[in-house]
Amino acid sequence: MNKITKFTLVMLVLTFATNCGQSGKIDESKANESLFVGLLAGNSAGQTSVLSSLAEIRGVWKxxxxxxxTCTGFTTTLSIAQxxxxxxxxxxxSGYFRIIESSNTSRYLIYQYLPTATFGNASKYTKILWTEPQTTECENSATKCFYYCTVLNSSFTGFSTIDEARNVVLDSTKYNTSDPKRSGCGGFGWSKALFQSNNPTSWP
Known part of the structure; x- marks a missing residue:
């Protein structure tokens, strides 16, 4: 076997080994593909656009x-940041979600679960409704607060596509803000967020 043949054989072996070593990475990438598609869709509007549409609720809340x-709890930190x-x-x-779409006018946002999420939510989408922040009737002497509602499907999991989350038709008898301390969020009371600090400019 001459030197050229040996060299060619070595290169073929190395190429094969490299491709095999990369196979796991390709599979991992495909596993995350649905998440990345959603993230790119959210980022396509531009960082400024997304953050601007969250202007009235950005910050750190309880x-x-x-x-x-009655509204109780207020022991968990809710951060809406960048x-x-x-x-x-x-x-x-312990939940960490990237926001794919948001509207300050309609007061909703859509976030996507990670591919590793449990309870049937992997890579699915959730829609959050919120109310205009108010400076009265805020517990624990908070200077402002707002109500929010997590919209789930009939299986109490996230939506399979962003379009499903965006276009879900809400029954006004189940989803309304007439008495958020008692009902109006799919038959339950709304969640409430109490202001803690100004909007952070970056994620810590």
């Missing part, structure tokens, strides 16, 4: 839940 005319890549972030407790 998260509570309302039922029977991560280092420029995406809007909704995070509460």
């Amino acid at each position: 998260d509570g839940f309302c039922s029977g005319g 991560d280092p890549t420029g995406f809007g972030i909704w995070t509460t407790g």
Whole structure:
């Protein structure tokens, strides 16, 4: 076997080994594909656009839940901020979600679960409705607060596509703000957020 033949054989072996070593990375990329598609869709409007549409609720809040005319809890931190890549972030407790779409006019946002999410929510979408922030009737002497409602499908999981989340038809008898401390969020009370600090400019 001459030197050229040996060299060719070595190169073929190395190429094969490299491709095999990369196969796992390709599979991982495909596993995340649906998430990245959603993230790119959200980023296509531009970082400034997404963050501007969240202007009235950006910041750090304390998260509570309302039922029977009373709102309680307020022990969990809710942050609506911007991560280092420029995406809007909704995070509460251990949940960390990237915001794909938002509208300050219609007061809704859509975030997407990670591909590793449990309970049937992997890579699915959730729609959040919120009310105009108010400076009265805010518990714990907070200077402002707002109510928000998580919209789920009939299986109590996220929506399979962003279009489903965006265009979901809400029954006005189940979704309304007439008495958020008692009902109006799919048959339950709304959640409530108490203001803690000004809008961060980047995710810590």
